[in-house]
Amino acid sequence: MKLDIKGKPAYAYTGGKAFDAMLPTVVFIHGAQNDHSVWGLQSRWFAHHGYGVVAVDLPGHGRSSGPALASVEEMADWLLALLDALGVRKPLLVGHSMGSLIALEAAHRAPGKVRALAMLGTTYPMKVSDALLATARDDEDTAIDMVNIWSHSSIAHKPSSPAPGFSVMGGARRLMQRMSALNPARLFYTDFSACNAYANGEAAAAAVRCPTLFIFGKKDMMTPARSTRLLTGAIAHGKVVQVDAGHSLMSEQPDAVLDALDAFALSLEEQRT
Structure with missing residues (x-):
């Protein structure tokens, strides 16, 4: 699905179904140097099981025109503008890594517009080493x-x-290389710098009142379990699920991630009724 957001072309994948804003909506937000395709299994499953799906390509990533936005706050504003353009009301925001910070900041900026949060491979502060x-x-x-x-x-x-012949690591590497080819303007550096500079996470987390799910990889070296305590402490009502994976948990353990998201979404619908 192609849109115009703030005067620039934007793309959102809808899981193989025409998007219907009247359905309960799940919004998927990718991490650094990625695009909507990292949510392949999860986005398609929700789209074919009664949900409206919006898996975004952030500006400068995938099929959305650049330049890439330089801060988490700018990306959160862009996401909220996209949801307004689609007429989406009270979605479940699902974000991975950098995308989790975008979801958190969007919920902080527009709490009345967000039904729930699911944060995967997340931490705060999301510092990146100087090297x-x-x-x-x-x-x-x-x-x-x-x-x-x-x-x-x-x-x-x-x-x-x-x-035979399929490689999770190889696929992830080729995706990041493709992002570089599509946008050669130091995309990875822009994304990493945005994560490193984001300073509103503690205040945003303290303000979260909506249902929240954390999904962590037990073997995550990028956002290890010990680094997540500030977020999980600030959002004490959040449910924590661990899967046997590293940081790229959606591809390493796609079924386990889907099961956790499905159970969470189902609990939201039960609360609604």
């Missing part, structure tokens, strides 16, 4: 390789990769 920032700025290919290795718990993944 990795410098590599992302000066040698994006090397930064991609570094993050791809750190984001996965193994070089071989089953059952999420049952077919």
Whole structure:
């Protein structure tokens, strides 16, 4: 689905179904150097089980025109503008890594417009080391390789990769390389800098009143469990689910992630009725 947001072309994947704003809506927000495709299984499943699905390509990523936005706050404002353009009311926001901060900030800026939050592979502060920032700025290919290795718990993944010749790590690497090819303006550095600079997470988390789900990878080296205590403490009513994966948990353990999201969404519908 193509839209015009703030005068620039934007794209959102709808899971293979025409989007219907009258359905309960799930909005998927990707992380740094990614696009909507990281939500392949989860977005399609929800679209075919009674939900409206909006899996965004953030500005400068995938099919949405750039430039990439330089702050989490700008990305949250863009997301809220996109939801307004679609007539979406009270969605479940599902964000991974950088996308989780965008979801959190959007909920803080417009609490009356958000039904619930699901934050995957999240932490706050989401600091990026000076060495990795410098590599992302000066040698994006090397930064991609570094993050791809750190984001996965193994070089071989089953059952999420049952077919011969299919590679979770290889697919993730090619996606990030494709983002670089589509937008050569130091996209990874822009994304990482936005995560590193975001300073409103504690206040935003303290203000969260809506139902919240945290999904963490037990083997996550990018946002390890010990770093998540500020968020989970600030949102004490949030439910925590752990899956046997690294930071790229949607591809390493797609079924476990889907099960957690499905159960959470179902609980929201039960509360609604």
